[in-house]
Amino acid sequence: MTREQYIQRVKDIMINKNPYGMYHKQNFDTYSSYGEMTPINSNIINNMPASQIILSEEVYEMLLAVQDVTNSTNHEFPFFLYGKEVADNIIEFNEFISSSNNRQSVEANFNANMIENLQKKVNSNLNNGFVVCHGHSHPPIGSFHQNFSLGDFTSYMQMNQDNPVFKNKQVELTSCLITSTGDINFVFYDNQSNNFYRFINVFVKDKDNNLKPVNCYGLNQEQQYYNRQMR
Secondary structure (H helix, E strand, O other): OOHHHHHHHHHHHHHHOOOOHHHHHHHHHHOHHHHHHOEEOHHHOOEOOOOEEEEEHHHHHHHHHHHHHHHHHOOOOEEEEEEEEEEOOEEEEEEEEOOHHHHHOOOOOOOHHHHHHHHHHHHOOOOOOEEEEEEEEOOOOOOOOOOEEHHHHHHHHHHHHHOHHHHOOOOEEEEEEEOOOOOEEEEEEEOOOOEEEEEOOEEEEOOOOOEEEOOOOOOOHHHHHHHHHHO
């Protein structure tokens, strides 16, 4: 498929396979001049049922560092996370990989070293529950930087479909957006149901295996958690 065909496929999914399809269509029509930068309203992406993303403390700290670098440079920052699906729709990420060289690019570009690292990891972890997260950040530029873009979703789908390892689910693939406010937003393209889903239950696990909520999609779970602790 061409890039343009993938773009149209993403639009068709968001319009026809989402309960808020009419709002996605209105959004695509309103911002059609933005091209691949057209925002996708994060509030009306389907939720992944009965699911959790669990981050190690080290990974969480690196993701917060990504936010800091992004906000201070106004550049997107690419990264991969590696982990395992430890139960149905429950994923633990414990490894972070990126490259400081990418800080010179306004857009998130995955360089040759990162791609080589990814290939080695994937080839040595086939069919054992291994999960890759393809992530990047958005700097505080424009009105819609808190949202995924049409180009983001297109790249996620294309990476899933063009690589047989991901397409055949020998390794699962998720994606992540770090926003300028520190939200850590995970999304999943399911090539079996042909739909996109967001994870709204994200946690960081401390050394005692306690789970603390992490903010995502503007839901402020971390603040709610602290409010409960103070009662």
